[in-house]
């Protein structure tokens with residue numbers, strides 16, 4: 001069952017159309033990713049879902065509610081991550097949790113949330129003294145305070161170090177396991193691939209594709225890549241002559257052969273026939289990164 005439905009959403013800033021006819025549905029209980037490069041219209045789309053911006057066209061339903069016409073009901077249903085600048089520097093963690101709890105009819109037990117988010121020993125710490133990862137965790141705690149059915153997390157892990165990012169991923173999976181539907185805005189491929197049940201790829205205000213990470217990769221092609229270090233020089237023409245091979249490139253001392261079908265068997269047979277041994281051989285499947293490039297014609301700069 002869809003908990004969020006976005007139909008033909010249009011949002012303009014002056015004569016710039018930031019979101020241009022976007023439609024998708026988020027199913028209850030999933031982690032739904034919105035992935036795209038800077039300026040693609042991701043934040044504008046979720047701000048319309050959050051009722052923070054008025055669409056110029058199309059319709060949005062969150063649990064049957066129109067975000068613009070019923071903001072009070074929406075607040076009980078939808079948890080929104082605060083931006084860093086929205087918390088006073090000198091406010092302590094426990095003060096922030098108390099204050100924001102008072103905004104909800106049926107707030108969650110904030111001490112339990114703080115425990116889950118591993119911030120119990122920071123209760124009397126001022127916001128400005130928290131690390132980047134701790135600030136992010138606090139913003140997630142605040143987003144979950146109202147026991148929302150849906151949490152919108154925008155660029156949650158930007159600016160975090162790799163370990164803090166992985167911790168945040170575990171946390172998000174834990175929240176989903178508690179039954180919360182999550183809309184995750186990101187421009188990190190690895191994050192999208194690891195976390196999202198389904199993904200909308202967005203580029204220049206439009207949806208390019210919506211599918212599971214594996215489905216997006218399969219949409220593009222079944223191309224494979226083989227990397228190896230040849231034990232002796234091999235004439236590239238011997239490999240490019242194979243019907244399975246699309247290209248052969250040199251990368252330092254390695255050869256990278258791209259192709260389809262039973263590429264591995266075809267390539268290793270030619271190598272063996274020419275007394276060449278393939279050292280450090282690796283077979284790489286198409287990644288979400290490759291899929292994005294194939295579908296949009298450009299790379300996401302992450």
Ligand SMILES: Nc1ncnc2c1ncn2[C@@H]1O[C@H](COP(=O)(O)OP(=O)(O)OP(=O)(O)O)[C@@H](O)[C@H]1O
Nearest residue numbers: 013016018036037038039040041042043044045187
């Ligand atoms: N308040 C605003 N006024 C004018 N233009 C805006 C405003 N907010 C966003 N834009 C423009 O609309 C486009 C989409 O911006 P948006 O922030 O939605 O993209 P995004 O995909 O979230 O990118 P980012 O990852 O950089 O946040 C961009 O070209 C941006 O410059």
